[in-house]
Amino acid sequence: MSTAPTFQETIFRLKKYWSDRGCIIQEPYDVEVGAGTMAPETFLRVLGPNPYNVAYVQPSRRPADGRYGDNPNRLYKHQQLQVILKPAPADVIDQYLGSLAAIGIDLRKHDIKLEEDNWEAPTLGAWGIGWQVMLDGLEISQFTYFQQCGGFDLDLVPAELTYGLERIVAFLQNVESVYDIEWTAGVKYSDVRFLDERQFSKYNFELADVAMLWQLFDLHEKECTRLLKESDAVLPAYDQVLKCSHVFNLLDARGAISVTERVGVIGRVRRLALGVAKAWIQQTVPAAESVP
Amino acid sequence: MSIPFLLEIGTEEIPDWMIVPALNQLQDTFQALLDQEGLGGKVTSVDATPRRLVLRAEGLLERQPDVEELVLGPPKSAGAGAAAGFAKKMGTTPDKLGAETTAKGEYLSFTKRTQGQATAAILSREIPNLILEITWPKTMYWNGKGSERFIRPIRWLVALFGDAVIPFEIGGIHSGNTTVGHRILGKPSMLVTIADFDERLRTDGVILSADQRKRKIEAEIAGLLADKNLELKADPDLLHTLTYITEFPTPILGSFDRSYLALPQEVLVTVMRHHQKYLSVEDGSGKLAPHFIAVMNTNADPDGLVRHGNERVLRARFNDARFFWNQDQKKKLAERVDDLKNVTFQAKLGSYFEKTERVVALVKELGGDENAQRAARLAKCDLTTDMVKEFTDLQGIVGGLYARAQGEVEDVAQAIYDHYKPLSMEDAVPSTLNGCLLSLADKWDTLTECFKVGMAPTGSRDPFGLRRAAQGIVRISAEGDVNFDLPQRGELADFMRDRVEYYFRDVRGFAYDEVRACMAAGWSDLLDLQRRLGRVQAIRPTPDFEPIAASFKRIKNILKQASFYNAGPLDAALLEDGPERDLYTEVTRTKGQPLESRIGPLRPKIDLFFDKVLVNAPDAKVRLNRLTMLQNLLTEFSEIADFSEIVTERQAS
Numbered sequence: 001m002s003t004a005p006t007f008q009e010t011i012f013r014l015k016k017y018w019s020d021r022g023c024i025i026q027e028p029y030d031v032e033v034g035a036g037t038m039a040p041e042t043f044l045r046v047l048g049p050n051p052y053n054v055a056y057v058q059p060s061r062r063p064a065d066g067r068y069g070d071n072p073n074r075l076y077k078h079q080q081l082q083v084i085l086k087p088a089p090a091d092v093i094d095q096y097l098g099s100l101a102a103i104g105i106d107l108r109k110h111d112i113k114l115e116e117d118n119w120e121a122p123t124l125g126a127w128g129i130g131w132q133v134m135l136d137g138l139e140i141s142q143f144t145y146f147q148q149c150g151g152f153d154l155d156l157v158p159a160e161l162t163y164g165l166e167r168i169v170a171f172l173q174n175v176e177s178v179y180d181i182e183w184t185a186g187v188k189y190s191d192v193r194f195l196d197e198r199q200f201s202k203y204n205f206e207l208a209d210v211a212m213l214w215q216l217f218d219l220h221e222k223e224c225t226r227l228l229k230e231s232d233a234v235l236p237a238y239d240q241v242l243k244c245s246h247v248f249n250l251l252d253a254r255g256a257i258s259v260t261e262r263v264g265v266i267g268r269v270r271r272l273a274l275g276v277a278k279a280w281i282q283q284t285v286p287a288a289e290s291v292p
Numbered sequence: 293m294s295i296p297f298l299l300e301i302g303t304e305e306i307p308d309w310m311i312v313p314a315l316n317q318l319q320d321t322f323q324a325l326l327d328q329e330g331l332g333g334k335v336t337s338v339d340a341t342p343r344r345l346v347l348r349a350e351g352l353l354e355r356q357p358d359v360e361e362l363v364l365g366p367p368k369s370a371g372a373g374a375a376a377g378f379a380k381k382m383g384t385t386p387d388k389l390g391a392e393t394t395a396k397g398e399y400l401s402f403t404k405r406t407q408g409q410a411t412a413a414i415l416s417r418e419i420p421n422l423i424l425e426i427t428w429p430k431t432m433y434w435n436g437k438g439s440e441r442f443i444r445p446i447r448w449l450v451a452l453f454g455d456a457v458i459p460f461e462i463g464g465i466h467s468g469n470t471t472v473g474h475r476i477l478g479k480p481s482m483l484v485t486i487a488d489f490d491e492r493l494r495t496d497g498v499i500l501s502a503d504q505r506k507r508k509i510e511a512e513i514a515g516l517l518a519d520k521n522l523e524l525k526a527d528p529d530l531l532h533t534l535t536y537i538t539e540f541p542t543p544i545l546g547s548f549d550r551s552y553l554a555l556p557q558e559v560l561v562t563v564m565r566h567h568q569k570y571l572s573v574e575d576g577s578g579k580l581a582p583h584f585i586a587v588m589n590t591n592a593d594p595d596g597l598v599r600h601g602n603e604r605v606l607r608a609r610f611n612d613a614r615f616f617w618n619q620d621q622k623k624k625l626a627e628r629v630d631d632l633k634n635v636t637f638q639a640k641l642g643s644y645f646e647k648t649e650r651v652v653a654l655v656k657e658l659g660g661d662e663n664a665q666r667a668a669r670l671a672k673c674d675l676t677t678d679m680v681k682e683f684t685d686l687q688g689i690v691g692g693l694y695a696r697a698q699g700e701v702e703d704v705a706q707a708i709y710d711h712y713k714p715l716s717m718e719d720a721v722p723s724t725l726n727g728c729l730l731s732l733a734d735k736w737d738t739l740t741e742c743f744k745v746g747m748a749p750t751g752s753r754d755p756f757g758l759r760r761a762a763q764g765i766v767r768i769s770a771e772g773d774v775n776f777d778l779p780q781r782g783e784l785a786d787f788m789r790d791r792v793e794y795y796f797r798d799v800r801g802f803a804y805d806e807v808r809a810c811m812a813a814g815w816s817d818l819l820d821l822q823r824r825l826g827r828v829q830a831i832r833p834t835p836d837f838e839p840i841a842a843s844f845k846r847i848k849n850i851l852k853q854a855s856f857y858n859a860g861p862l863d864a865a866l867l868e869d870g871p872e873r874d875l876y877t878e879v880t881r882t883k884g885q886p887l888e889s890r891i892g893p894l895r896p897k898i899d900l901f902f903d904k905v906l907v908n909a910p911d912a913k914v915r916l917n918r919l920t921m922l923q924n925l926l927t928e929f930s931e932i933a934d935f936s937e938i939v940t941e942r943q944a945s
Contacts, residue, residue, distance in 0.1 A: 111588035116307035129432040136601025
C-alpha cells in the first residue's frame with residue numbers, strides 16, 4: 001500500500017469529501033473535550049429544529065488513556081474527524097462508504113461490517129442507536145443516529161459519523177504503531193506528538209495538583225450556574241461545562257475521585273449540561289423565522 | 293384462485309440476535325391476519341439477512357368470500373315507522389324486508405350480504421401496522437420526533453401479491469417491486485418477481501437463506517482446514533451470530549505468532565471470540581492452534597488484504613493482553629485485597645471489600661477449610677486487574693490463573709477459577725468442593741444482600757441475575773453435595789422455594805406431585821430433599837403406594853374436618869379389638885423401620901380400618917383417641933413426604 005495517503009492528506013480528503021456534500025467545515029473547538037460529540041458544534045447544534053451539516057477534526061483528550069508514549073495504540077489525545085448530518089439523509093450509509101473510497105479504501109478488496117453498538121453519554125444526557133464500523137476486523141468508525149441529547153428527544157434525527165483518524169491511517173499505511181504514521185512526507189506522527197503524549201501523561205497521572213483541580217471544578221461549576229441564572233449567554237456557559245468535564249477527567253486520572261464521590265460528581269456535570277441544553281432550546285429560533 | 297405473496301422489509305443492519313425473534317413474530321402476526329380476515333393461505337417461509345426480513349405465503353384468495361347474515365329487526369307489530377327505520381338502517385326499502393318467526397313472536401328480518409373485500413386492499417391497509425408492531429428490545433425513530441419507530445431505519449419495501457404490488461407507505465418509503473443487493477457485491481436497485489426473488493438476490497451477492505449461509509460457512513471452513521491437521525473449535529452461538537451479520541459470508545483462515553500461545557488459552561479465546569468474532573482452531577491433540585477463522589461479508593479476499601488486516605488487529609489485541617498480564621503480575625492478588633475498598637459491589641451495598649469479608653465468614657460457617665477461606669479472600673481481587681478491566685467476561689477465570697501463577701495452592705486457584713460457575717443450566721458446577729463452597733457463598737451473599745435492600749427481581753426484570761444465582765445455589769448444593777440450610781420464611785424463602793421446585797421438577801424430571809409432596813415435608817436441606825425424592829420416586833410404582841397415598845389424603849381430610857390438630861397421648865386401652873387394634877399393632881411393630889418396608893403390610897390394615905371402623909364414633913373419648921392415632925400415623929410418615937399431595941390415578945382420571 002505504497003500509495004496510502006499521509007495523515008494530513010487523509011484529513012484533507014475527508015474534509016473535501018464532506019464539504020462537497022454540503023457540510024460546513026469547522027476548525028477544532030478550542031476548549032478541551034473528551035470526544036468530538038462534546039464540541040458545541042455537535043452537542044448544541046443537534047438540539048432544536050434547524051438542520052445543520054458540519055464536519056471537523058476534534059483533538060480529543062482522555063487523560064486516563066495516556067501511556068507516556070509507550071503504547072503503540074493508546075493515546076492521551078487522539079484526532080477524531082466528526083461529521084454531523086442533521087437530519088440524516090436516507091443514503092447516509094452510502095455517503096459514509098463513499099468517504100472511505102475517497103481515502104483510498106477499495107471496498108471490493110476489503111470486508112466492511114456494521115455491528116450493533118449503541119452509544120450513550122450519561123454526562124450529556126445523550127444516547128443514540130448505531131453501529132461500530134468494522135473494516136477487516138478493525139473498528140474504524142462509530143455511526144450513531146442520535147435520539148436524545150441534553151435529556152431532550154431530538155426534533156430531527158442527526159447521524160453522527162466519527163472517524164478514529166490514527167487507527168484508520170495506521171491501517172492504510174500498514175504500520176504497527178500510531179507513532180510510525182507518516183504525518184506528511186518525511187515527518188512521523190511521533191515527531192509531532194510524542195512529546196505531548198509523554199509530558200501530558202506525566203502531568204495527568206503524577207503532577208496535576210488535585211486540590212487546585214477541585215477548586216477549578218467548583219469555580220467553573222459556579223460560573224456556569226451563574227451564567228445560566230443571570231444571562232442568556234448559553235455558549236459561554238457551555239464552555240464552563242466542558243471545563244468541568246475535563247477537570248473531572250483529570251481528577252479521575254489522578255485517582256482522586258473515590259467510588260462514592262464519582263456518581264455525585266458526574267451528576268453535577270450532567271445537571272449543568274442539561275441546564276445548558278434547555279437554555280439553548282429556549283433561545284433557538286427556527287431558521288425560517290430568524291432575522292438576518 | 294390461489295395467489296402467492298412476498299413481503300421484504302429492507303432496513304439498515306439489524307443486530308443479529310434480534311432477527312430470529314422478529315421473524316417469528318412476523319410469521320405469527322401475518323398468519324393471524326390471513327386467518328382473521330379469511331384470506332386463505334399459509335405463511336410458507338420467513339428468512340432474513342441483517343438488512344432484510346422476508347416473508348412468503350402461498351394460496352391466498354383474491355378476495356374475501358362474501359358473507360350473508362340474517363339480521364332481525366323490530367317486531368312486525370311495531371308498525372310502518374319502525375319497518376322504514378330498519379329498512380333504512382339495512383340500506384334497503386321496506387318491501388325488501390322479510391319476516392322471521394321466533395319464540396317471542398314475528399319479527400322483521402333482512403338478509404344482509406356483505407361483499408368480501410379484495411385481499412390486496414386488506415393487505416395494503418394492514419401490513420404497515422403489522423410491520424411497525426413487531427416488538428424489538430430497543431427501537432429508534434429516524435424521521436423526526438414523533439415519527440414511526442423500528443429497530444433501524446426502513447429503507448425499502450417489497451410487497452408482491454402475484455404479479456401486483458401491494459401499495460403502502462411507511463415513513464416516506466413506498467412499497468414496490470424493487471429490492472437492493474449486497475452493499476458491495478450487488479446493485480443498489482433491481483426489479484424482482486416472486487418467482488425470481490431469491491435468485492436475483494443471489495446474483496447480487498445476497499444469500500437470503502440463513503440456513504444456506506450457515507452451511508456455506510461450515511463447508512468452506514472444512515475446506516480451509518482440510519489437510520492441515522486442524523480442527524474447528526465448535527461454537528454454535530458464534531456461528532449463529534456470524535450467519536446473521538453477513539449477507540454473503542466467506543470464511544478465511546488467519547494466523548498469529550506462536551509466541552502468543554504462552555498466554556492462557558482462556559484469554560486468547562476471549563479476545564478472538566468476544567472482541568473479534570473469530571472462531572478458534574485446535575490442532576490434532578485438542579490444543580489451541582496459532583490460527584483463527586474470520587468470516588467476511590463478501591465473496592473473496594483476492595489480495596489477502598482482509599486476512600492481513602485481521603491478523604494485524606489481532607496482534608495488537610494480543611499485545612495488549614500480554615501487556616496486561618505482565619503488568620498485573622507486579623502486584624499479587626493478595627496485595628490487592630485492600631484495593632477492593634474502591635470497587636463498588638452495588639451502590640446501596642458497599643464495596644467488594646465488604647462483600648469479601650462476608651463471603652469469607654460464610655465459607656467458614658459452611659465448614660470451609662483454610663484453602664476455602666483463602667480462596668474467598670482472594671476471589672474478587674482480579675476485579676482490580678487491567679486484564680479483567682479489559683476483558684470483563686474473564687473475571688474469576690483470570691483470578692484463578694493469576695493465583696496459580698503466583699504460587700497459591702492448586703485447590704485455592706481452582707476454587708477462584710470456578711467460582712462464577714454454573715453460568716447457565718448447561719454449565720457444570722465448580723469442579724472441587726471448595727469451589728462449590730465459594731461459589732455458593734458468593735451467590736448467597738448477593739441474594740441476601742439484594743433482598744435486604746429491596747432489589748428482588750420483578751417480572752422479567754432481574755438486572756442482577758438473581759434467578760441465575762439462586763438456581764446456581766440449588767444446583768451446587770444438590771449436585772456438588774454441599775450441605776446448606778435454606779431459610780423457610782420470608783420473601784427470599786418464597787423466591788428460593790420456586791427455584792427449588794423448578795430445579796427438581798423441570799431439570800431433574802421428578803413428577804410435580806412428588807416434588808410438592810416431598811417439599812411439604814421440608815426443603816431447607818436440599819440434600820435431604822433430594823434423597824427423599826429419590827425414595828418416593830422409587831416406591832411410587834409399587835402396587836401399595838398409591839392406595840396408601842389416597843388413604844393419607846383421607847386421613848388429612850378427616851383431621852381437617854374435625855379441626856383436630858393437637859394429638860395428645862394415645863390411650864391403647866380405648867382401642868377396639870379388630871381392625872383398629874390391628875392397625876395400631878402394625879404401626880407400633882414397624883415403628884422406626886424404613887418407609888419402603890412398612891407400606892406393604894400397612895396398606896391392608898389401613899384399608900380394613902376405614903372399611904370397618906367409624907372414626908367419628910359417638911363416644912367423644914373414643915373419637916378423639918382415633919383421631920389421635922391417625923394424627924400420629926400421619927406425622928410419622930410425613931417426615932419423608934406429605935403423601936396427601938400425591939395425585940393418585942383415581943383422582944387424575
